[in-house]
Amino acid sequence: MIAINAIDQLAEPYDIAIVGAGPAGLAAAARAAELGLSVLLADENPAPGGQIYRAVTTTPVAKRDVLGEDYWKGGALVERLTKTTASYAPGCTVWSVAPDEEGGFELGLSLGGRARLISAGQIILATGAQERPFPIPGWTLPGVMTAGAAQIALKSSGLVPSGRTVIAGCGPLLYLLAGQLAAAGADIVAVLDTTPRRNWLSALPALPDFLRSPYLAKGLKLMAAARGKLSFRTGVTALAAQGADKVTGVTVTRGGKTETIACDALLLHHGVIPGINLSNAAGCAQHFDTVQHCWTPTVDDWFASSIPGIAIAGDGAGIGGAESAALRGEIAALDAVRRLGHLTEGQRDSHAAPARAELARSLRGRRFLDLLYRPAETFLAPPANETIICRCEEVTAGQIRDTASRLGVTGPNQMKAFLRCGMGPCQGRLCGPTVVELIAQVHGVSPADTGYYRLRPPVKPITLAELAALPPSEAAVKAVVR
Amino acid sequence: MFRPIADIKPGPSLGFTFDGSPMTARAGDTVAAALLANGIQACRQTPVSGAARGPYCMMGVCFDCLVVIDGVGNRQGCLVPLREGMRIETQAGRRHPDGGQS
Amino acid sequence: MPDYASWSRRSAEQWHQLAGVLNEETGIDVAHSQPGGFMLCLSETELEQRRHTMQRLHNQMSLAEFPYEILDHDETKRRLPDIGKDVVGSVYSPLDGHVNSLKLFRALRDATQRRGVDYRPNCTVDSITTQDGGFRLRGAFGEIAAGKVVLAAGLGNARLAPMVGLDAPVKPSKGQVIVTEKTDAFLHNPMVTIRQTDEGGVMIGDSQEDRGFDTVVRQPILSVMAERAVRMFPRLAGLNVVRSWSALRVMSPDGFPIYDQSLSHPGAFVVTCHSGVTLAANHVLTLAPAILSGALPETLAAFSARRFHVPAHS
Numbered sequence: 044m045i046a047i048n049a050i051d052q053l054a055e056p057y058d059i060a061i062v063g064a065g066p067a068g069l070a071a072a073a074r075a076a077e078l079g080l081s082v083l084l085a086d087e088n089p090a091p092g093g094q095i096y097r098a099v100t101t102t103p104v105a106k107r108d109v110l111g112e113d114y115w116k117g118g119a120l121v122e123r124l125t126k127t128t129a130s131y132a133p134g135c136t137v138w139s140v141a142p143d144e145e146g147g148f149e150l151g152l153s154l155g156g157r158a159r160l161i162s163a164g165q166i167i168l169a170t171g172a173q174e175r176p177f178p179i180p181g182w183t184l185p186g187v188m189t190a191g192a193a194q195i196a197l198k199s200s201g202l203v204p205s206g207r208t209v210i211a212g213c214g215p216l217l218y219l220l221a222g223q224l225a226a227a228g229a230d231i232v233a234v235l236d237t238t239p240r241r242n243w244l245s246a247l248p249a250l251p252d253f254l255r256s257p258y259l260a261k262g263l264k265l266m267a268a269a270r271g272k273l274s275f276r277t278g279v280t281a282l283a284a285q286g287a288d289k290v291t292g293v294t295v296t297r298g299g300k301t302e303t304i305a306c307d308a309l310l311l312h313h314g315v316i317p318g319i320n321l322s323n324a325a326g327c328a329q330h331f332d333t334v335q336h337c338w339t340p341t342v343d344d345w346f347a348s349s350i351p352g353i354a355i356a357g358d359g360a361g362i363g364g365a366e367s368a369a370l371r372g373e374i375a376a377l378d379a380v381r382r383l384g385h386l387t388e389g390q391r392d393s394h395a396a397p398a399r400a401e402l403a404r405s406l407r408g409r410r411f412l413d414l415l416y417r418p419a420e421t422f423l424a425p426p427a428n429e430t431i432i433c434r435c436e437e438v439t440a441g442q443i444r445d446t447a448s449r450l451g452v453t454g455p456n457q458m459k460a461f462l463r464c465g466m467g468p469c470q471g472r473l474c475g476p477t478v479v480e481l482i483a484q485v486h487g488v489s490p491a492d493t494g495y496y497r498l499r500p501p502v503k504p505i506t507l508a509e510l511a512a513l514p515p516s517e518a519a520v521k522a523v524v525r
Numbered sequence: 526m527f528r529p530i531a532d533i534k535p536g537p538s539l540g541f542t543f544d545g546s547p548m549t550a551r552a553g554d555t556v557a558a559a560l561l562a563n564g565i566q567a568c569r570q571t572p573v574s575g576a577a578r579g580p581y582c583m584m585g586v587c588f589d590c591l592v593v594i595d596g597v598g599n600r601q602g603c604l605v606p607l608r609e610g611m612r613i614e615t616q617a618g619r620r621h622p623d624g625g626q627s
Numbered sequence: 628m629p630d631y632a633s634w635s636r637r638s639a640e641q642w643h644q645l646a647g648v649l650n651e652e653t654g655i656d657v658a659h660s661q662p663g664g665f666m667l668c669l670s671e672t673e674l675e676q677r678r679h680t681m682q683r684l685h686n687q688m689s690l691a692e693f694p695y696e697i698l699d700h701d702e703t704k705r706r707l708p709d710i711g712k713d714v715v716g717s718v719y720s721p722l723d724g725h726v727n728s729l730k731l732f733r734a735l736r737d738a739t740q741r742r743g744v745d746y747r748p749n750c751t752v753d754s755i756t757t758q759d760g761g762f763r764l765r766g767a768f769g770e771i772a773a774g775k776v777v778l779a780a781g782l783g784n785a786r787l788a789p790m791v792g793l794d795a796p797v798k799p800s801k802g803q804v805i806v807t808e809k810t811d812a813f814l815h816n817p818m819v820t821i822r823q824t825d826e827g828g829v830m831i832g833d834s835q836e837d838r839g840f841d842t843v844v845r846q847p848i849l850s851v852m853a854e855r856a857v858r859m860f861p862r863l864a865g866l867n868v869v870r871s872w873s874a875l876r877v878m879s880p881d882g883f884p885i886y887d888q889s890l891s892h893p894g895a896f897v898v899t900c901h902s903g904v905t906l907a908a909n910h911v912l913t914l915a916p917a918i919l920s921g922a923l924p925e926t927l928a929a930f931s932a933r934r935f936h937v938p939a940h941s
Contacts, residue, residue, distance in 0.1 A: 451747075513850040
């Protein structure tokens with residue numbers, strides 16, 4: 044592996060550029076490099092592993108069972124990559140992906156405060172997932188964080204919340220985190236479970252598959268570990284974080300009764316959704332996945348997007364978990380190598396066969412979890428008008444509803460122009476899904492019919508100076524200087 | 526606020542300042558983690574209402590951990606590794622650009 | 628086009644009134660101000676070109692009607708202390724103003740709502756026919772009957788205008804813009820290529836390309852715009868770019884608006900321009916009442932699309 048620590052160490056061009064060093068990106072990079080191609084793996088984090096295997100090579104957590112056996116599997120993926128000739132650039136942000144004139148792609152990269160454009164024949168986006176926005180009144184208060192954030196602090200820095208901690212939401216990661224934090228000695232005063240009871244009905248048909256899945260044993264173990272020690276409260280229908288300049292408590296409604304639990308940290312989790320900013324900005328088609336209830340890039344059996352030459356592997360193309368992400372990365376890499384003419388279709392298919400079999404097994408049971416832990420409408424489209432939806436521009440649910448109904452706004456891009464939601468530095472990552480949900484609710488249509496933000500590069504901020512230092516083209520000068 | 530777990534691997538620590546106060550954190554921490562470990566929950570005020578905010582996602586998505594690092598404003602604390610001697614400050618509202626050089 | 632100069636000047640003069648009306652009716656302050664604008668030039672050639680354009684304009688009208696000043700670097704620097712050393716000079720136009728265009732957009736929409744306009748989004752009009760002295764607009768949405776029809780569909784006017792005996796030969800002209808994070812207020816005057824909004828973000832750019840309906844943001848253009856902006860105002864260098872976008876201007880063959888009324892289909896009008904923000908005051912305060920009265924004033928005759936059918940002088 045070639046470590047890239049400065050932007051001028053990058054070669055140009057690469058056969059394949061991969062964005063994101065989580066399980067999908069690590070596997071894709073290793074596979075493509077093993078087949079003899081020149082590979083760049085760019086990742087904005089300081090160390091490989093993505094979020095699920097965050098800091099797997101550097102974590103200060105000494106006791107293995109705190110993080111669980113599954114976490115340590117990430118080490119093998121990193122080790123495999125280390126043995127290849129792939130270039131790995133940590134701390135490197137990919138802010139743009141666009142087709143170039145020669146049938147390949149141009150990537151805009153930023154590393155150490157300097158930007159550069161490089162070209163690549165094939166692109167694999169492995170940008171992973173982000174947590175689904177969980178907008179409740181007070182969720183912008185310091186001390187309110189995502190469950191994933193607490194997990195990242197634990198994995199990468201060996202930190203746990205120091206005061207009374209409340210965990211709220213639903214989904215496997217929530218129970219996993221509760222178990223991990225408990226094992227690490229955090230003071231968890233309550234786990235507030237928002238799983239809607241009627242979800243059991245919609246999830247039931249998917250139960251048989253789940254019972255034959257690897258999730259089952261894992262899930263039961265997690266649940267048992269978490270429930271045994273912790274104060275679980277189920278049937279939560281409303282939440283609000285309390286506090287003036289930091290969180291001091293959480294108001295909980297269950298069975299029509301409301302109580303306030305004092306706390307110093309509130310950790311929220313309603314599952315994860317694909318991070319679509321880069322694929323959307325690159326122009327890849329996306330659709331609304333009604334089972335996972337989120338916008339998802341549209342990909343084929345080889346994880347190829349609607350743009351030939353751009354594949355999307357891992358949770359960035361639909362949530363499947365770490366194991367499936369690595370397998371999907373592997374399969375996407377084989378097809379990218381085939382597209383570059385280094386494998387025949389037959390070779391690609393036979394190489395991919397074992398991964399495909401494993402992939403099917405790893406995804407079995409997923410549907411049951413998706414349906415069971417789908418957040419209730421009241422959390423997807425918050426009823427309280429004062430709830431901030433766009434954290435950057437501080438736009439509330441009430442403003443969005445009013446503008447949708449009174450001014451007849453039917454889509455998120457129009458909403459953005461009217462209220463500035465989605466115009467801040469996070470570029471809609473934390474408000475997009477909710478804005479869509481609120482508009483859809485007002486007009487009585489589906490999120491699919493409401494659409495999503497049209498995103499543009501740079502998908503992550505770069506400075507004007509970085510942009511200015513990139514080489515201009517003659518045509519561009521002519522278009523600007525008139 | 527956050528604290529280290531009981532049996533953390535020992536490692537070197539780094540000195541830095543936050544709004545002028547000297548602090549230390551574990552080498553390998555990001556700026557956002559270092560602040561959390563030092564009991565700092567709020568690291569910025571928003572440019573819209575002035576409300577206090579602190580790290581929310583820790584993975585580069587939410588932009589709520591924005592801070593001034595060595596004079597450069599609006600940097601994502603959760604993506605920047607802590608370095609010895611870093612001068613970290615609260616991001617108070619809008620970005621103050623660097624002065625003109627000419 | 629001298630008529631355009633007076634038309635846009637008239638709008639500039641009436642903008643305060645429009646801002647007042649909008650604020651009163653909707654409570655939205657569109658952040659209108661008229662401090663005079665600069666056009667910064669980064670080379671002697673650019674400055675010379677601008678000087679020439681201004682002179683040409685002035686040969687057609689009196690100086691009092693359209694005042695401007697050509698400033699050298701030092702004088703520009705005195706008025707705009709943040710400019711960089713590469714700015715060789717500027718053109719200053721005291722009448723120029725600016726406004727938060729997104730707020731204007733929302734205020735106009737809000738005002739139409741309050742005035743009882745029936746707004747129906749997502750209705751593509753497939754055909755317009757005359758019936759019983761009025762018009763019928765049809766599409767997948769069904770049918771709408773109206774006594775008058777005003778075509779204000781931007782680039783869509785090219786398709787719609789012939790249905791009512793009008794002509795709107797408009798074509799897309801692509802433009803890209805860079806938007807920075809919010810920063811301290813430092814730029815109070817509008818510029819052709821750089822503006823700071825009341826929220827604090829800086830908008831950069833004025834590219835023009837003929838690329839049909841393509842609205843993909845192209846990086847080389849962003850770079851050129853960024854490079855020029857940093858040379859104009861070095862303090863922008865460290866700011867983060869948080870967004871870019873590209874969109875299509877509605878361009879007539881000579882770049883000026885088309886206002887027309889149909890001779891064959893009385894009651895049908897076409898309105899199109901690529902400066903709907905500058906001209907908003909005219910559109911609200913002059914054009915709309917004229918359309919309501921049934922006829923466009925003689926002063927707008929020069930904006931008829933018939934101008935594109937006059938044989939060129941040889």
